[in-house]
Amino acid sequence: MHALLEKLHLQEVNAGACTGPGGWIEDPKGARLVSYNPTTGEPIASVVQATAATYDRVAAAAQQAFCDWRMAPAPKRGLLVRDLGSALRELVEPLGEMVTLEMGKIRVEGIGEVQEMIDICDFALGLSRQLYGLSMHSERPYHRMLEQWHPLGPIGIITAFNFPVAVWSWNAAIAAVCGDTMVWKPSPVTPLVSLAVQHICNRVMADHGLTGIFTLAIGPNEEVGEALINDPRLPLISFTGSIRVGRHVAQAVARRLGRSLLELGGNNAIIVAPDANLDLATRAIVFGAVGTAGQRCTSTRRIIAHTSVIDELTDRLVRAYQTVPIGDPLRPGTLMGPLVNAAAVEKMMAALDAARSQGGVVVTGGHARPEIGPHFVEPAIVRMPGQTPLVCEETFAPILYIMGYDDLDEAIALHNDVPQGLSSAIFTTSLLTSEQFLSAAGSDCGIANVNIGTSGAEIGGAFGGEKETGGGRESGSDAWKAYMRRQTNTINWSTDLPLAQGIQFG
Numbered sequence: 001m002h003a004l005l006e007k008l009h010l011q012e013v014n015a016g017a018c019t020g021p022g023g024w025i026e027d028p029k030g031a032r033l034v035s036y037n038p039t040t041g042e043p044i045a046s047v048v049q050a051t052a053a054t055y056d057r058v059a060a061a062a063q064q065a066f067c068d069w070r071m072a073p074a075p076k077r078g079l080l081v082r083d084l085g086s087a088l089r090e091l092v093e094p095l096g097e098m099v100t101l102e103m104g105k106i107r108v109e110g111i112g113e114v115q116e117m118i119d120i121c122d123f124a125l126g127l128s129r130q131l132y133g134l135s136m137h138s139e140r141p142y143h144r145m146l147e148q149w150h151p152l153g154p155i156g157i158i159t160a161f162n163f164p165v166a167v168w169s170w171n172a173a174i175a176a177v178c179g180d181t182m183v184w185k186p187s188p189v190t191p192l193v194s195l196a197v198q199h200i201c202n203r204v205m206a207d208h209g210l211t212g213i214f215t216l217a218i219g220p221n222e223e224v225g226e227a228l229i230n231d232p233r234l235p236l237i238s239f240t241g242s243i244r245v246g247r248h249v250a251q252a253v254a255r256r257l258g259r260s261l262l263e264l265g266g267n268n269a270i271i272v273a274p275d276a277n278l279d280l281a282t283r284a285i286v287f288g289a290v291g292t293a294g295q296r297c298t299s300t301r302r303i304i305a306h307t308s309v310i311d312e313l314t315d316r317l318v319r320a321y322q323t324v325p326i327g328d329p330l331r332p333g334t335l336m337g338p339l340v341n342a343a344a345v346e347k348m349m350a351a352l353d354a355a356r357s358q359g360g361v362v363v364t365g366g367h368a369r370p371e372i373g374p375h376f377v378e379p380a381i382v383r384m385p386g387q388t389p390l391v392c393e394e395t396f397a398p399i400l401y402i403m404g405y406d407d408l409d410e411a412i413a414l415h416n417d418v419p420q421g422l423s424s425a426i427f428t429t430s431l432l433t434s435e436q437f438l439s440a441a442g443s444d445c446g447i448a449n450v451n452i453g454t455s456g457a458e459i460g461g462a463f464g465g466e467k468e469t470g471g472g473r474e475s476g477s478d479a480w481k482a483y484m485r486r487q488t489n490t491i492n493w494s495t496d497l498p499l500a501q502g503i504q505f506g
Contacts, residue, residue, distance in 0.1 A: 004094055004097055004098060004101065007091065007094040008091065008094055008095060008098060008196040008199065010045070010192065010195060010196055010199070014026050014047065014048055015027075015047070015048060016030065016033065016047040016048050016049045016050050016191065016195075016216075016217070016218035016219065017050040017054045017055070017057070017058050017216060017217045017218065017219070018058070018198050018202065018215060018216045019057065019058055019061035019062075019211065019212055019215050020061065020065070020202060020205055020210070020211030020212045020213070020214070020215065021202045021203075021205050021206040021211055022202075022211075023061065023202075023211060023212075023215075025050070025054050025057060025058070026048050027048055027049070027050050027051050027053070027054040029051050029053075030048040030049040030050055030051050030054065030219070031048075031049050031220070032046045032047070032048055032049070033046060033047050033048075033049050033188055033191055033218065034046045035047070035102055035189075035190070035191050035192050036341070037101055037102070038102075038103070038104035038337075038338045038339065038340050038341060038373075038375050039101075039104060039328055039329060039330075039337065039338050039373050039375075040373055040374075041373065041374040041375065044101065044102060044192060045192060047191050047192075047195065047218060049188075049218050049219045049220060049224070050217045050218060050219035050224050051219065051223060051224070052219075052223050052224065052227045054217065054219070055183075055217045055219060055223075055224045055227045055228065056227070058183055058215045058216070058217045059154065059183050059215075059217075059228075059231055059233055059234065060233075061211070061212040061215055062154040062181040062182060062183050062212050062213075062215045062233075063153075063154050063181070063233050064212060065154075065181045065210070065211060065212025065213055066151070066153055066154050066179075066180065066181045066212075069151070069179055069180075069181055069210075069212075069213060070150070070151040070179040070180075072179070074128045074129070074131055074177055074178075074179065075128050075129050077128055077176060077177045077178075077179060078124065078125045078126075078127070078128025078129065078177050079125075079208070080176060080204065080205070080208050080210065080213065081121050081124045081125055081128070081173050081176050081177055082121065082122075082125045083204045083207060083208070084121050084173070084200070084201065084204045085117075085118045085121030085122055085125070085173075087200050087203060087204050088114060088117050088118050088121065088200065089118055091114075091196075091200065092111060092114045092115060092118070093111060095114045095165070095193070095196055095197075095200075096110035096111030096112070096113065096114045096115075097110060097111075097330065098110075098192060098193050098196055099113055099114070099164060099165060099190075099193055100329045100330055100337070101330065102164070102189075102190050102192050102193055103161055103162065103164055103189070103190055103193070103340065104293065104295075104329055104337040104338045104339070104340055104375070105162075105292045105293070105295075105329060105337055106329040106334050106335060106336070106337050107329060107330050107331075107332075107334075109291065109292060110329075113163060113164075113165060113166045114165065114166075116166040116169070116459060117165060117166055117169035117173075119459045120166075120169050120170055120173045120174070120459045120475060121169070121173050123173070123459055123460065123475075123476060124173040124174050124176070124177045125177070127174065127177055127480055128177040131149050131177075131178065131480065131484070133146060133147040133148040133149055133486075134146065134147050135147075138490065139500060140492075140498045140499075140500065141494065141496075141498065142492065142493050142494030142496070143490060143491065143492050143493070143494070143498075144490070144491050144493070145488065145489065145490050145491075146488075146489050146491075147486055147487065147488050147489065148486075148487050148489065149178075149481070149484040149485070149486055149487070150179070150484060150485050150487055151178055151179025151180050151483075151484060151485075152178070152179075152180055152235050152236055152259075152483055152484050152485050153180060153181075153233070153234070153235040153236070154180065154181045154182060154183060154233060154234055154235075155171070155175055155180050155181075155182050155183070155234055155235070155236040155237070155238060155483065156182070156183050156185065156228045156229065156231065156234040156236070156237040156238065157171045157172065157182055157183070157184045157185070157238045158185045158225065158228065158229075158237065158238070158239045158240065158241065158249070159184070159185075159186050159187060159194075159240050160187050160240045160241045160297075161187040161189035161190050161340055162292060162295045162296060162297070162340075162396075163240075163296075164186060164187060164189075164190035164193045164194065165193050165194070165197050167240050167263070167474070168184055168186070168194075168197065170459070170463070170474040170475045171238045171261075171474060171483075172184070172214060174474075174475070174479065174480050174483055175483040176213060176214075177480075178480055178483040178484045179484075180236075180483050180484075181212055181213050181214075181215070182213070182214060182215065183215050183216075183217055183228060183234065184198075184214070184215065184216050184217070185217055185218070185219065185224055185225060185228055186216075186218060188218070188220070188221070189340060189341070191218045194216060194218065195216070195218075198214065198216045201213075201214035202214075221245075226252075229249050229252045229253055230252055230255075230256065232256055232258070234258065235258055235259060236258065236259040236260075236261060236482065236483065237249060237253050237258060237259070237260055237261070238260075238261040238263075238472070238474070238482075239260065239261070239262055239263070240263040240264075240297075241263075241264065242264065242265060243264045243265045243394075243419075243420070243468045243469075243470075246262045246264040246470055249262070250262060250470075259482070260470075260472070261472040261473075261474065261482050262469075262470025262471060262472045263297065263463070263464055263465075263469070263470060263472050263474060264297075264420075264465075264468060264469050264470040265297060265394040265420050265422070265468065265469060266297045266298055266299070266301075266394060266420050266422030266423055266454075266465060266469060267301050267302065267392065267393070267394045267418045267419070267420040267422075268288070268298055268299065268300055268301055268302070268420075268422055268423040268424060268425075268445075268454040268455075269300075269301070269302035269303070269304055269414075269415045269418075269424055269425075269454075270284070270285060270288070270300055270302070270303055270304070270424070270425045270426065270427065270453065270454060271304045271305075271405075271408075271411045271412070271415060271425070271426040271427070271428075271437065272303060272304070272305040272306060272309060272310075272313055272426075272427050273306055273408070273426065273427060273428035273429075273430065273433050274306040274308045274309055275428055275429045275430055275433075276306075276309065276427035276428055276429070277427065277429065277451070278309065278312065278313055278316060280427065280451060281313065281427040282313065282316045282317060282320055284300075284425070284427070284451075284452060284453035285300055285303060285317060285400070285453065286317065286320045286321070286324070287453055287455070287456070288300030288453035288454045288455045288456075289301070289379065289398060289400040290321070290324055290335065290336050290379045290398055291336075291455060293336050293337055293338065293339055293377075293379075293397070293398050294379065294396065294397045294398030294399065295339065295340060295344075295396050295397070296455050297422055297423075297469075298422060298423040298447070298454050298455035298456075298457065299398075299454070299455060300400065300425075300453060300454045300455065301394065301395075301399065301400065301401065302387075302391060302400075302401050302402075302403070302415075302418075303400060303401065303402045303403070304403055304404075304405050304411045304414050304415055305402060305403070305404060305405070306404070306405060306406070306411075307404045307405065307406055310402065310404045313402075314363060314381070314383065314402055317381055317400070317402075318363055318364045318381060321364050321365055321378075321379055321381060322364060324336055324379060326369060326372060326376060326378065327372055327376075328373075336379065336398070337376075338372075338373055338374075338375035338376045338377075339375045339376070339377060339397060340375065341375060342374060342375060344375065344396060344397060345368060345374075345375055345377060345397075347395060347396070347397060348366075348377055348380075348395060348397035348398075348399060349366075349368065351390065351393075351395040351397065351399055352366050352380060352382070352399065354390045355382045355384065355388075355390055355399075355401070358384070358385075358388040358389070358390050359384065359385040359388065360382045360383065360384045360385070360388070360390075360401070361382065361383045362380055362381070362382050363381050363382070363383055364378075364380065364381050365377075365378035365379050365380040365381060365398075366378060366380035366382075366399075377397070377398065379398035379399075379400070380398065380399045380400065381400050381402060382399060382400065382401050382402065383402050383403075384401045384402065384403050385403075386403060387403060387414055387417060387418075391403070391418075392417070392418045392419065394420060408433060408436060408437075412436075412437065412441070412442055412443070415443060416443070416444045419467055419468040420465065420467060420468050420469050421444050421445045421446060421465045421466035421467035421468070421469050422445055422446060422447065422464075422465030422469045423445055423446070423447040423448075423449070423454040423455065423457070423465065424443040424445040424447065424448045424449065424454060425448070425449040425450070425451075425452060425453055425454050426443075426448075426449075426450055426451075427450075427451055428450070428451070434450045434451075437450065438450070444466060444467070445465055445466060445469075446462075446463075446464045446465035446466050446469065446473070447461075447463070447465065457475075458476070459475045459476050460475075460476040460477070461475070461476045461477055462474070462475060462476055462477035462478070462479045463475045463476070463479075464479075
């Protein structure tokens with residue numbers, strides 16, 4: 001562990017706030033936050049958190065840096081992000097292992113998360129030369145109209161424990177090339193990986209003679225979090241987390257007429273049609289439901305299988321689940337690590353009890369595994385008689401509910417009849433079935449897949465969902481527009497002053 005900390009320049013872990021190179025702030029009034037290893041339950045290290053006063057210093061630094069950064073040509077801004085990607089390449093393994101150590105996902109997933117950061121830096125570099133506006137034809141002679149996109153301002157980024165660095169990079173890399181600076185408040189569960197990333201950012205900013213582009217404030221939700229979401233200096237708050245907290249964030253930001261970019265809960269389903277390739281479906285379901293121990297917002301939580309294949313599919317899944325290696329996520333061959341903490345284990349067990357009370361049958365798994373470690377569980381498969389109130393809720397744990405259907409309209413209705421709307425999938429070899437699923441009358445989610453699972457989104461597409469998932473879009477496509485302000489320009493190159501709509505005045 002100490003060697004890992006040294007590779008990431010974390011020999012000294014004290015200050016929990018940073019304004020840029022040489023700008024670490026150790027708040028004398030800040031409470032100490034301990035980071036625990038979910039695999040063993042033992043402490044890794046601790047950090048002194050920021051208070052509201054320290055947060056104010058960080059936000060002021062980001063605001064000051066924005067005044068110059070917004071005027072840098074976008075391709076020049078892209079060079080900073082290019083070098084951030086290069087720096088991440090040098091540390092992909094130790095940083096990925098730190099994600100595993102602190103969050104609990106298996107090593108290949110931790111390294112994959114860092115690779116996702118590298119990919120989004122590459123994407124943002126290209127984007128820095130493609131922040132296009134439109135030109136429009138004016139109805140007035142000798143006039144032209146166009147739109148351009150300007151940097152929005154310092155933005156607040158609040159991230160969750162399950163993707164402690166990748167989701168930050170979706171926002172940070174794109175926002176940086178758009179000309180924004182940012183204040184990052186990471187999850188209190190994963191402070192060390194945010195410190196490591198800030199160290200990397202500081203080195204890259206120093207190489208470019210910059211400060212205040214990427215800043216950090218680790219602190220309590222009640223103090224630093226509230227200060228951030230209510231800060232009028234931050235025109236956009238990007239929040240990833242629970243629906244309950246997301247609703248509070250949206251209300252607070254709306255009160256000051258700011259913008260919210262919300263990535264909230266998911267209750268993701270896969271429809272398995274009678275003509276589905278069951279080998280393919282089984283593999284995708286197991287990864288989607290078991291990967292990251294069911295702690296992804298895109299984890300597969302519901303299977304809606306045709307009654308002609310539901311028994312065979314369940315048998316295949318049970319056999320697959322019984323072979324999943326559970327244990328130390330840093331150990332080669334492990335496919336499922338621990339849940340993040342004891343509270344997550346308790347919530348999983350409570351959900352299984354509720355499933356039984358609502359007519360569900362646990363067909364495999366669902367037991368705690370304290371002999372492995374304090375937060376280990378077996379992934380569970382539960383046959384449900386239908387979509388009960390419990391099934392409509394998101395439990396952040398490896399529980400997979402299986403239900404049957406007879407016709408596609410019924411399956412799509414079941415699929416959509418939950419409050420969340422993030423990711424979805426269907427397995428079918430029928431063109432007609434897949435097109436109905438992808439139509440306006442099909443999946444109501446922000447992500448809809450055919451013959452692949454619900455998790456594992458690529459950075460090139462816009463990521464996000466509908467309904468109580470919040471409506472936000474991050475990462476690829478035109479998600480960059482959330483970090484900029486649109487301006488319409490009309491230029492008169494004549495000596496006359498004609499008015500629009502043919503109005504005559506004076």
